[in-house]
Amino acid sequence: MTAKNNPGGTVRRGRRPGTSTTRQTILDAARARFATDGFAATTIRRVAADAGVNPSLVMQFFTSKDELFAAVMSISPKSLSRFSTVFDGPDEHLGERVVRAYLEVWDGDPEDSEPLMAMLRGAIVNAQAGSQLREFIQARLLEGMGTRRVDDPDAALRAGLASSMLVGLVVGRRIVGVPILAEAETETLVSLVAPAIQSVLT
Amino acid sequence: MTAKNNPGGTVRRGRRPGTSTTRQTILDAARARFATDGFAATTIRRVAADAGVNPSLVMQFFTSKDELFAAVMSISPKSLSRFSTVFDGPDEHLGERVVRAYLEVWDGDPEDSEPLMAMLRGAIVNAQAGSQLREFIQARLLEGMGTRRVDDPDAALRAGLASSMLVGLVVGRRIVGVPILAEAETETLVSLVAPAIQSVLT
Numbered sequence: 344m345t346a347k348n349n350p351g352g353t354v355r356r357g358r359r360p361g362t363s364t365t366r367q368t369i370l371d372a373a374r375a376r377f378a379t380d381g382f383a384a385t386t387i388r389r390v391a392a393d394a395g396v397n398p399s400l401v402m403q404f405f406t407s408k409d410e411l412f413a414a415v416m417s418i419s420p421k422s423l424s425r426f427s428t429v430f431d432g433p434d435e436h437l438g439e440r441v442v443r444a445y446l447e448v449w450d451g452d453p454e455d456s457e458p459l460m461a462m463l464r465g466a467i468v469n470a471q472a473g474s475q476l477r478e479f480i481q482a483r484l485l486e487g488m489g490t491r492r493v494d495d496p497d498a499a500l501r502a503g504l505a506s507s508m509l510v511g512l513v514v515g516r517r518i519v520g521v522p523i524l525a526e527a528e529t530e531t532l533v534s535l536v537a538p539a540i541q542s543v544l545t
Numbered sequence: 546m547t548a549k550n551n552p553g554g555t556v557r558r559g560r561r562p563g564t565s566t567t568r569q570t571i572l573d574a575a576r577a578r579f580a581t582d583g584f585a586a587t588t589i590r591r592v593a594a595d596a597g598v599n600p601s602l603v604m605q606f607f608t609s610k611d612e613l614f615a616a617v618m619s620i621s622p623k624s625l626s627r628f629s630t631v632f633d634g635p636d637e638h639l640g641e642r643v644v645r646a647y648l649e650v651w652d653g654d655p656e657d658s659e660p661l662m663a664m665l666r667g668a669i670v671n672a673q674a675g676s677q678l679r680e681f682i683q684a685r686l687l688e689g690m691g692t693r694r695v696d697d698p699d700a701a702l703r704a705g706l707a708s709s710m711l712v713g714l715v716v717g718r719r720i721v722g723v724p725i726l727a728e729a730e731t732e733t734l735v736s737l738v739a740p741a742i743q744s745v746l747t
Contacts, residue, residue: 401640477723497737503725504714504737511713512706519668521679523705535699535706539741 366404369394374415379470382412383476408517412479417458430502438541442533445509449517450529460517463510480506505543512536568606571596576617581674584614584680614681619660624650632704640743644735647711651719652731662719665712682708707745714738 351375370395372394376385387408391398405411413423427443430437449456465472496500516524547744574596577609578587589610615625631646632639650660667674687701697703714734718726 394715473721477721480723481725484659497733499735500725500729500733503717503723504734507713507726508710508722508738508741509713511709511711511716514713514716515705515709519675519679519682521682521705521709523683523702524709527702531699531702532706535703535745536710539710539745542740542744543737 366395368402369396369404369411370415377412377415377475382408382475383482387411409479409483412475416462418462419455419458422455422459434545436541437544438539439533439537441505441539441544442509442540443511445530446529449513450451456517463514466520501544505540508543509536509540513531559689567602571598571603571606571613572617579614579617579677582684584610584677585684589613605719610677610686611681614677618664620664621660624657624661626637636741636747639746640741641739643707643737643746644711644739648731648734651715658719665716666720675704707742710745711738711742 373390388398391401429441466476515521575592590600593603631643668678717723
């Protein structure tokens with residue numbers, strides 16, 4: 344899979360020419376496999392076989408199945424880690440932390456928010472994309488609330504409710520664009536919504 | 546616009562034959578006018594002129610611009626009145642009343658929920674439909690929170706936030722279909738979400 348020579352004879356720096364090709368081959372295989380089998384049933388091993396590479400190479404490029412899926416969806420690692428770390432930390436300011444993280448990702452850099460928007464639009468109009476997204480969300484919820492689940496059987500449901508309510512806020516603000524929501528300051532939204540999300544989560 | 550005769554010569558009961566034609570003519574004119582001018586700028590008078598009927602006839606069929614728009618969107622009068630009455634009544638159980646009304650309409654009769662779903666899908670993928678919906682929502686929010694606005698400048702924003710969060714819950718449960726949300730009992734959802742909506746609204 345790696346290019347063995349440099350036909351142009353020019354001096355190249357950084358990544359070897361074959362790297363991006365291999366990465367793209369894995370991404371294409373993953374996209375097709377997620378679409379066929381869904382998020383839950385797809386394995387790194389299977390994607391590697393489809394791409395004709397070793398599973399360790401897939402892990403080397405993408406670290407985990409979550410990150411591979413995010414890459415297929417063009418979601419930046421920054422956005423992904425922003426979402427995955429909000430459940431960490433003390434309960435006291437959990438609501439505020441979660442609301443702020445959501446709004447910052449969606450209100451921030453279009454480079455980060457556009458792929459999320461595309462994923463959401465896609466999931467709403469296309470059943471297959473919807474099923475990939477819901478399996479991905481469900482897996483992350485169960486994982487993210489893992490430590491809390493011992494004490495509260497509703498922990499994953501609470502996380503799911505909070506997420507869906509925040510996505511609704513984003514849909515109203517950014518996709519449907521209801522003026523009163525679109526024009527509100529981020530800090531106003533955080534102050535009005537954080538206590539609500541806190542109450543759903545804890 | 547009214548059919549003047551009955552060519553088949555059969556005995557008809559109930560509505561005169563012309564009624565459904567006139568109603569449909571008004572609906573078609575309204576659909577086109579809402580699409581061209583948006584919800585806010587469209588008037589009953591203008592729709593009547595487009596349909597070639599008297600404005601009082603439009604009012605006779607549809608009562609108000611809100612109901613005319615709902616009819617264009619195939620939203621049942623039952624759903625419309627369910628949404629428009631939730632803000633009435635004492636503040637104490639407002640959160641619970643609002644959550645229950647939303648869930649009942651969306652979880653209930655598909656005849657009532659399908660048009661809402663179609664409207665939501667439409668607004669998300671089609672900018673023109675989105676702009677009609679957001680003007681309609683904005684107008685209803687300002688109206689619904691009318692009595693509360695004197696004391697709280699954020700009243701309409703609070704109503705908008707609560708609505709968008711509940712729509713998010715419905716999208717997660719019914720459109721994306723995240724299993725943990727889709728499988729939850731209505732009463733479980735009411736008990737987890739009502740305090741949050743109460744905190745956003747009051």
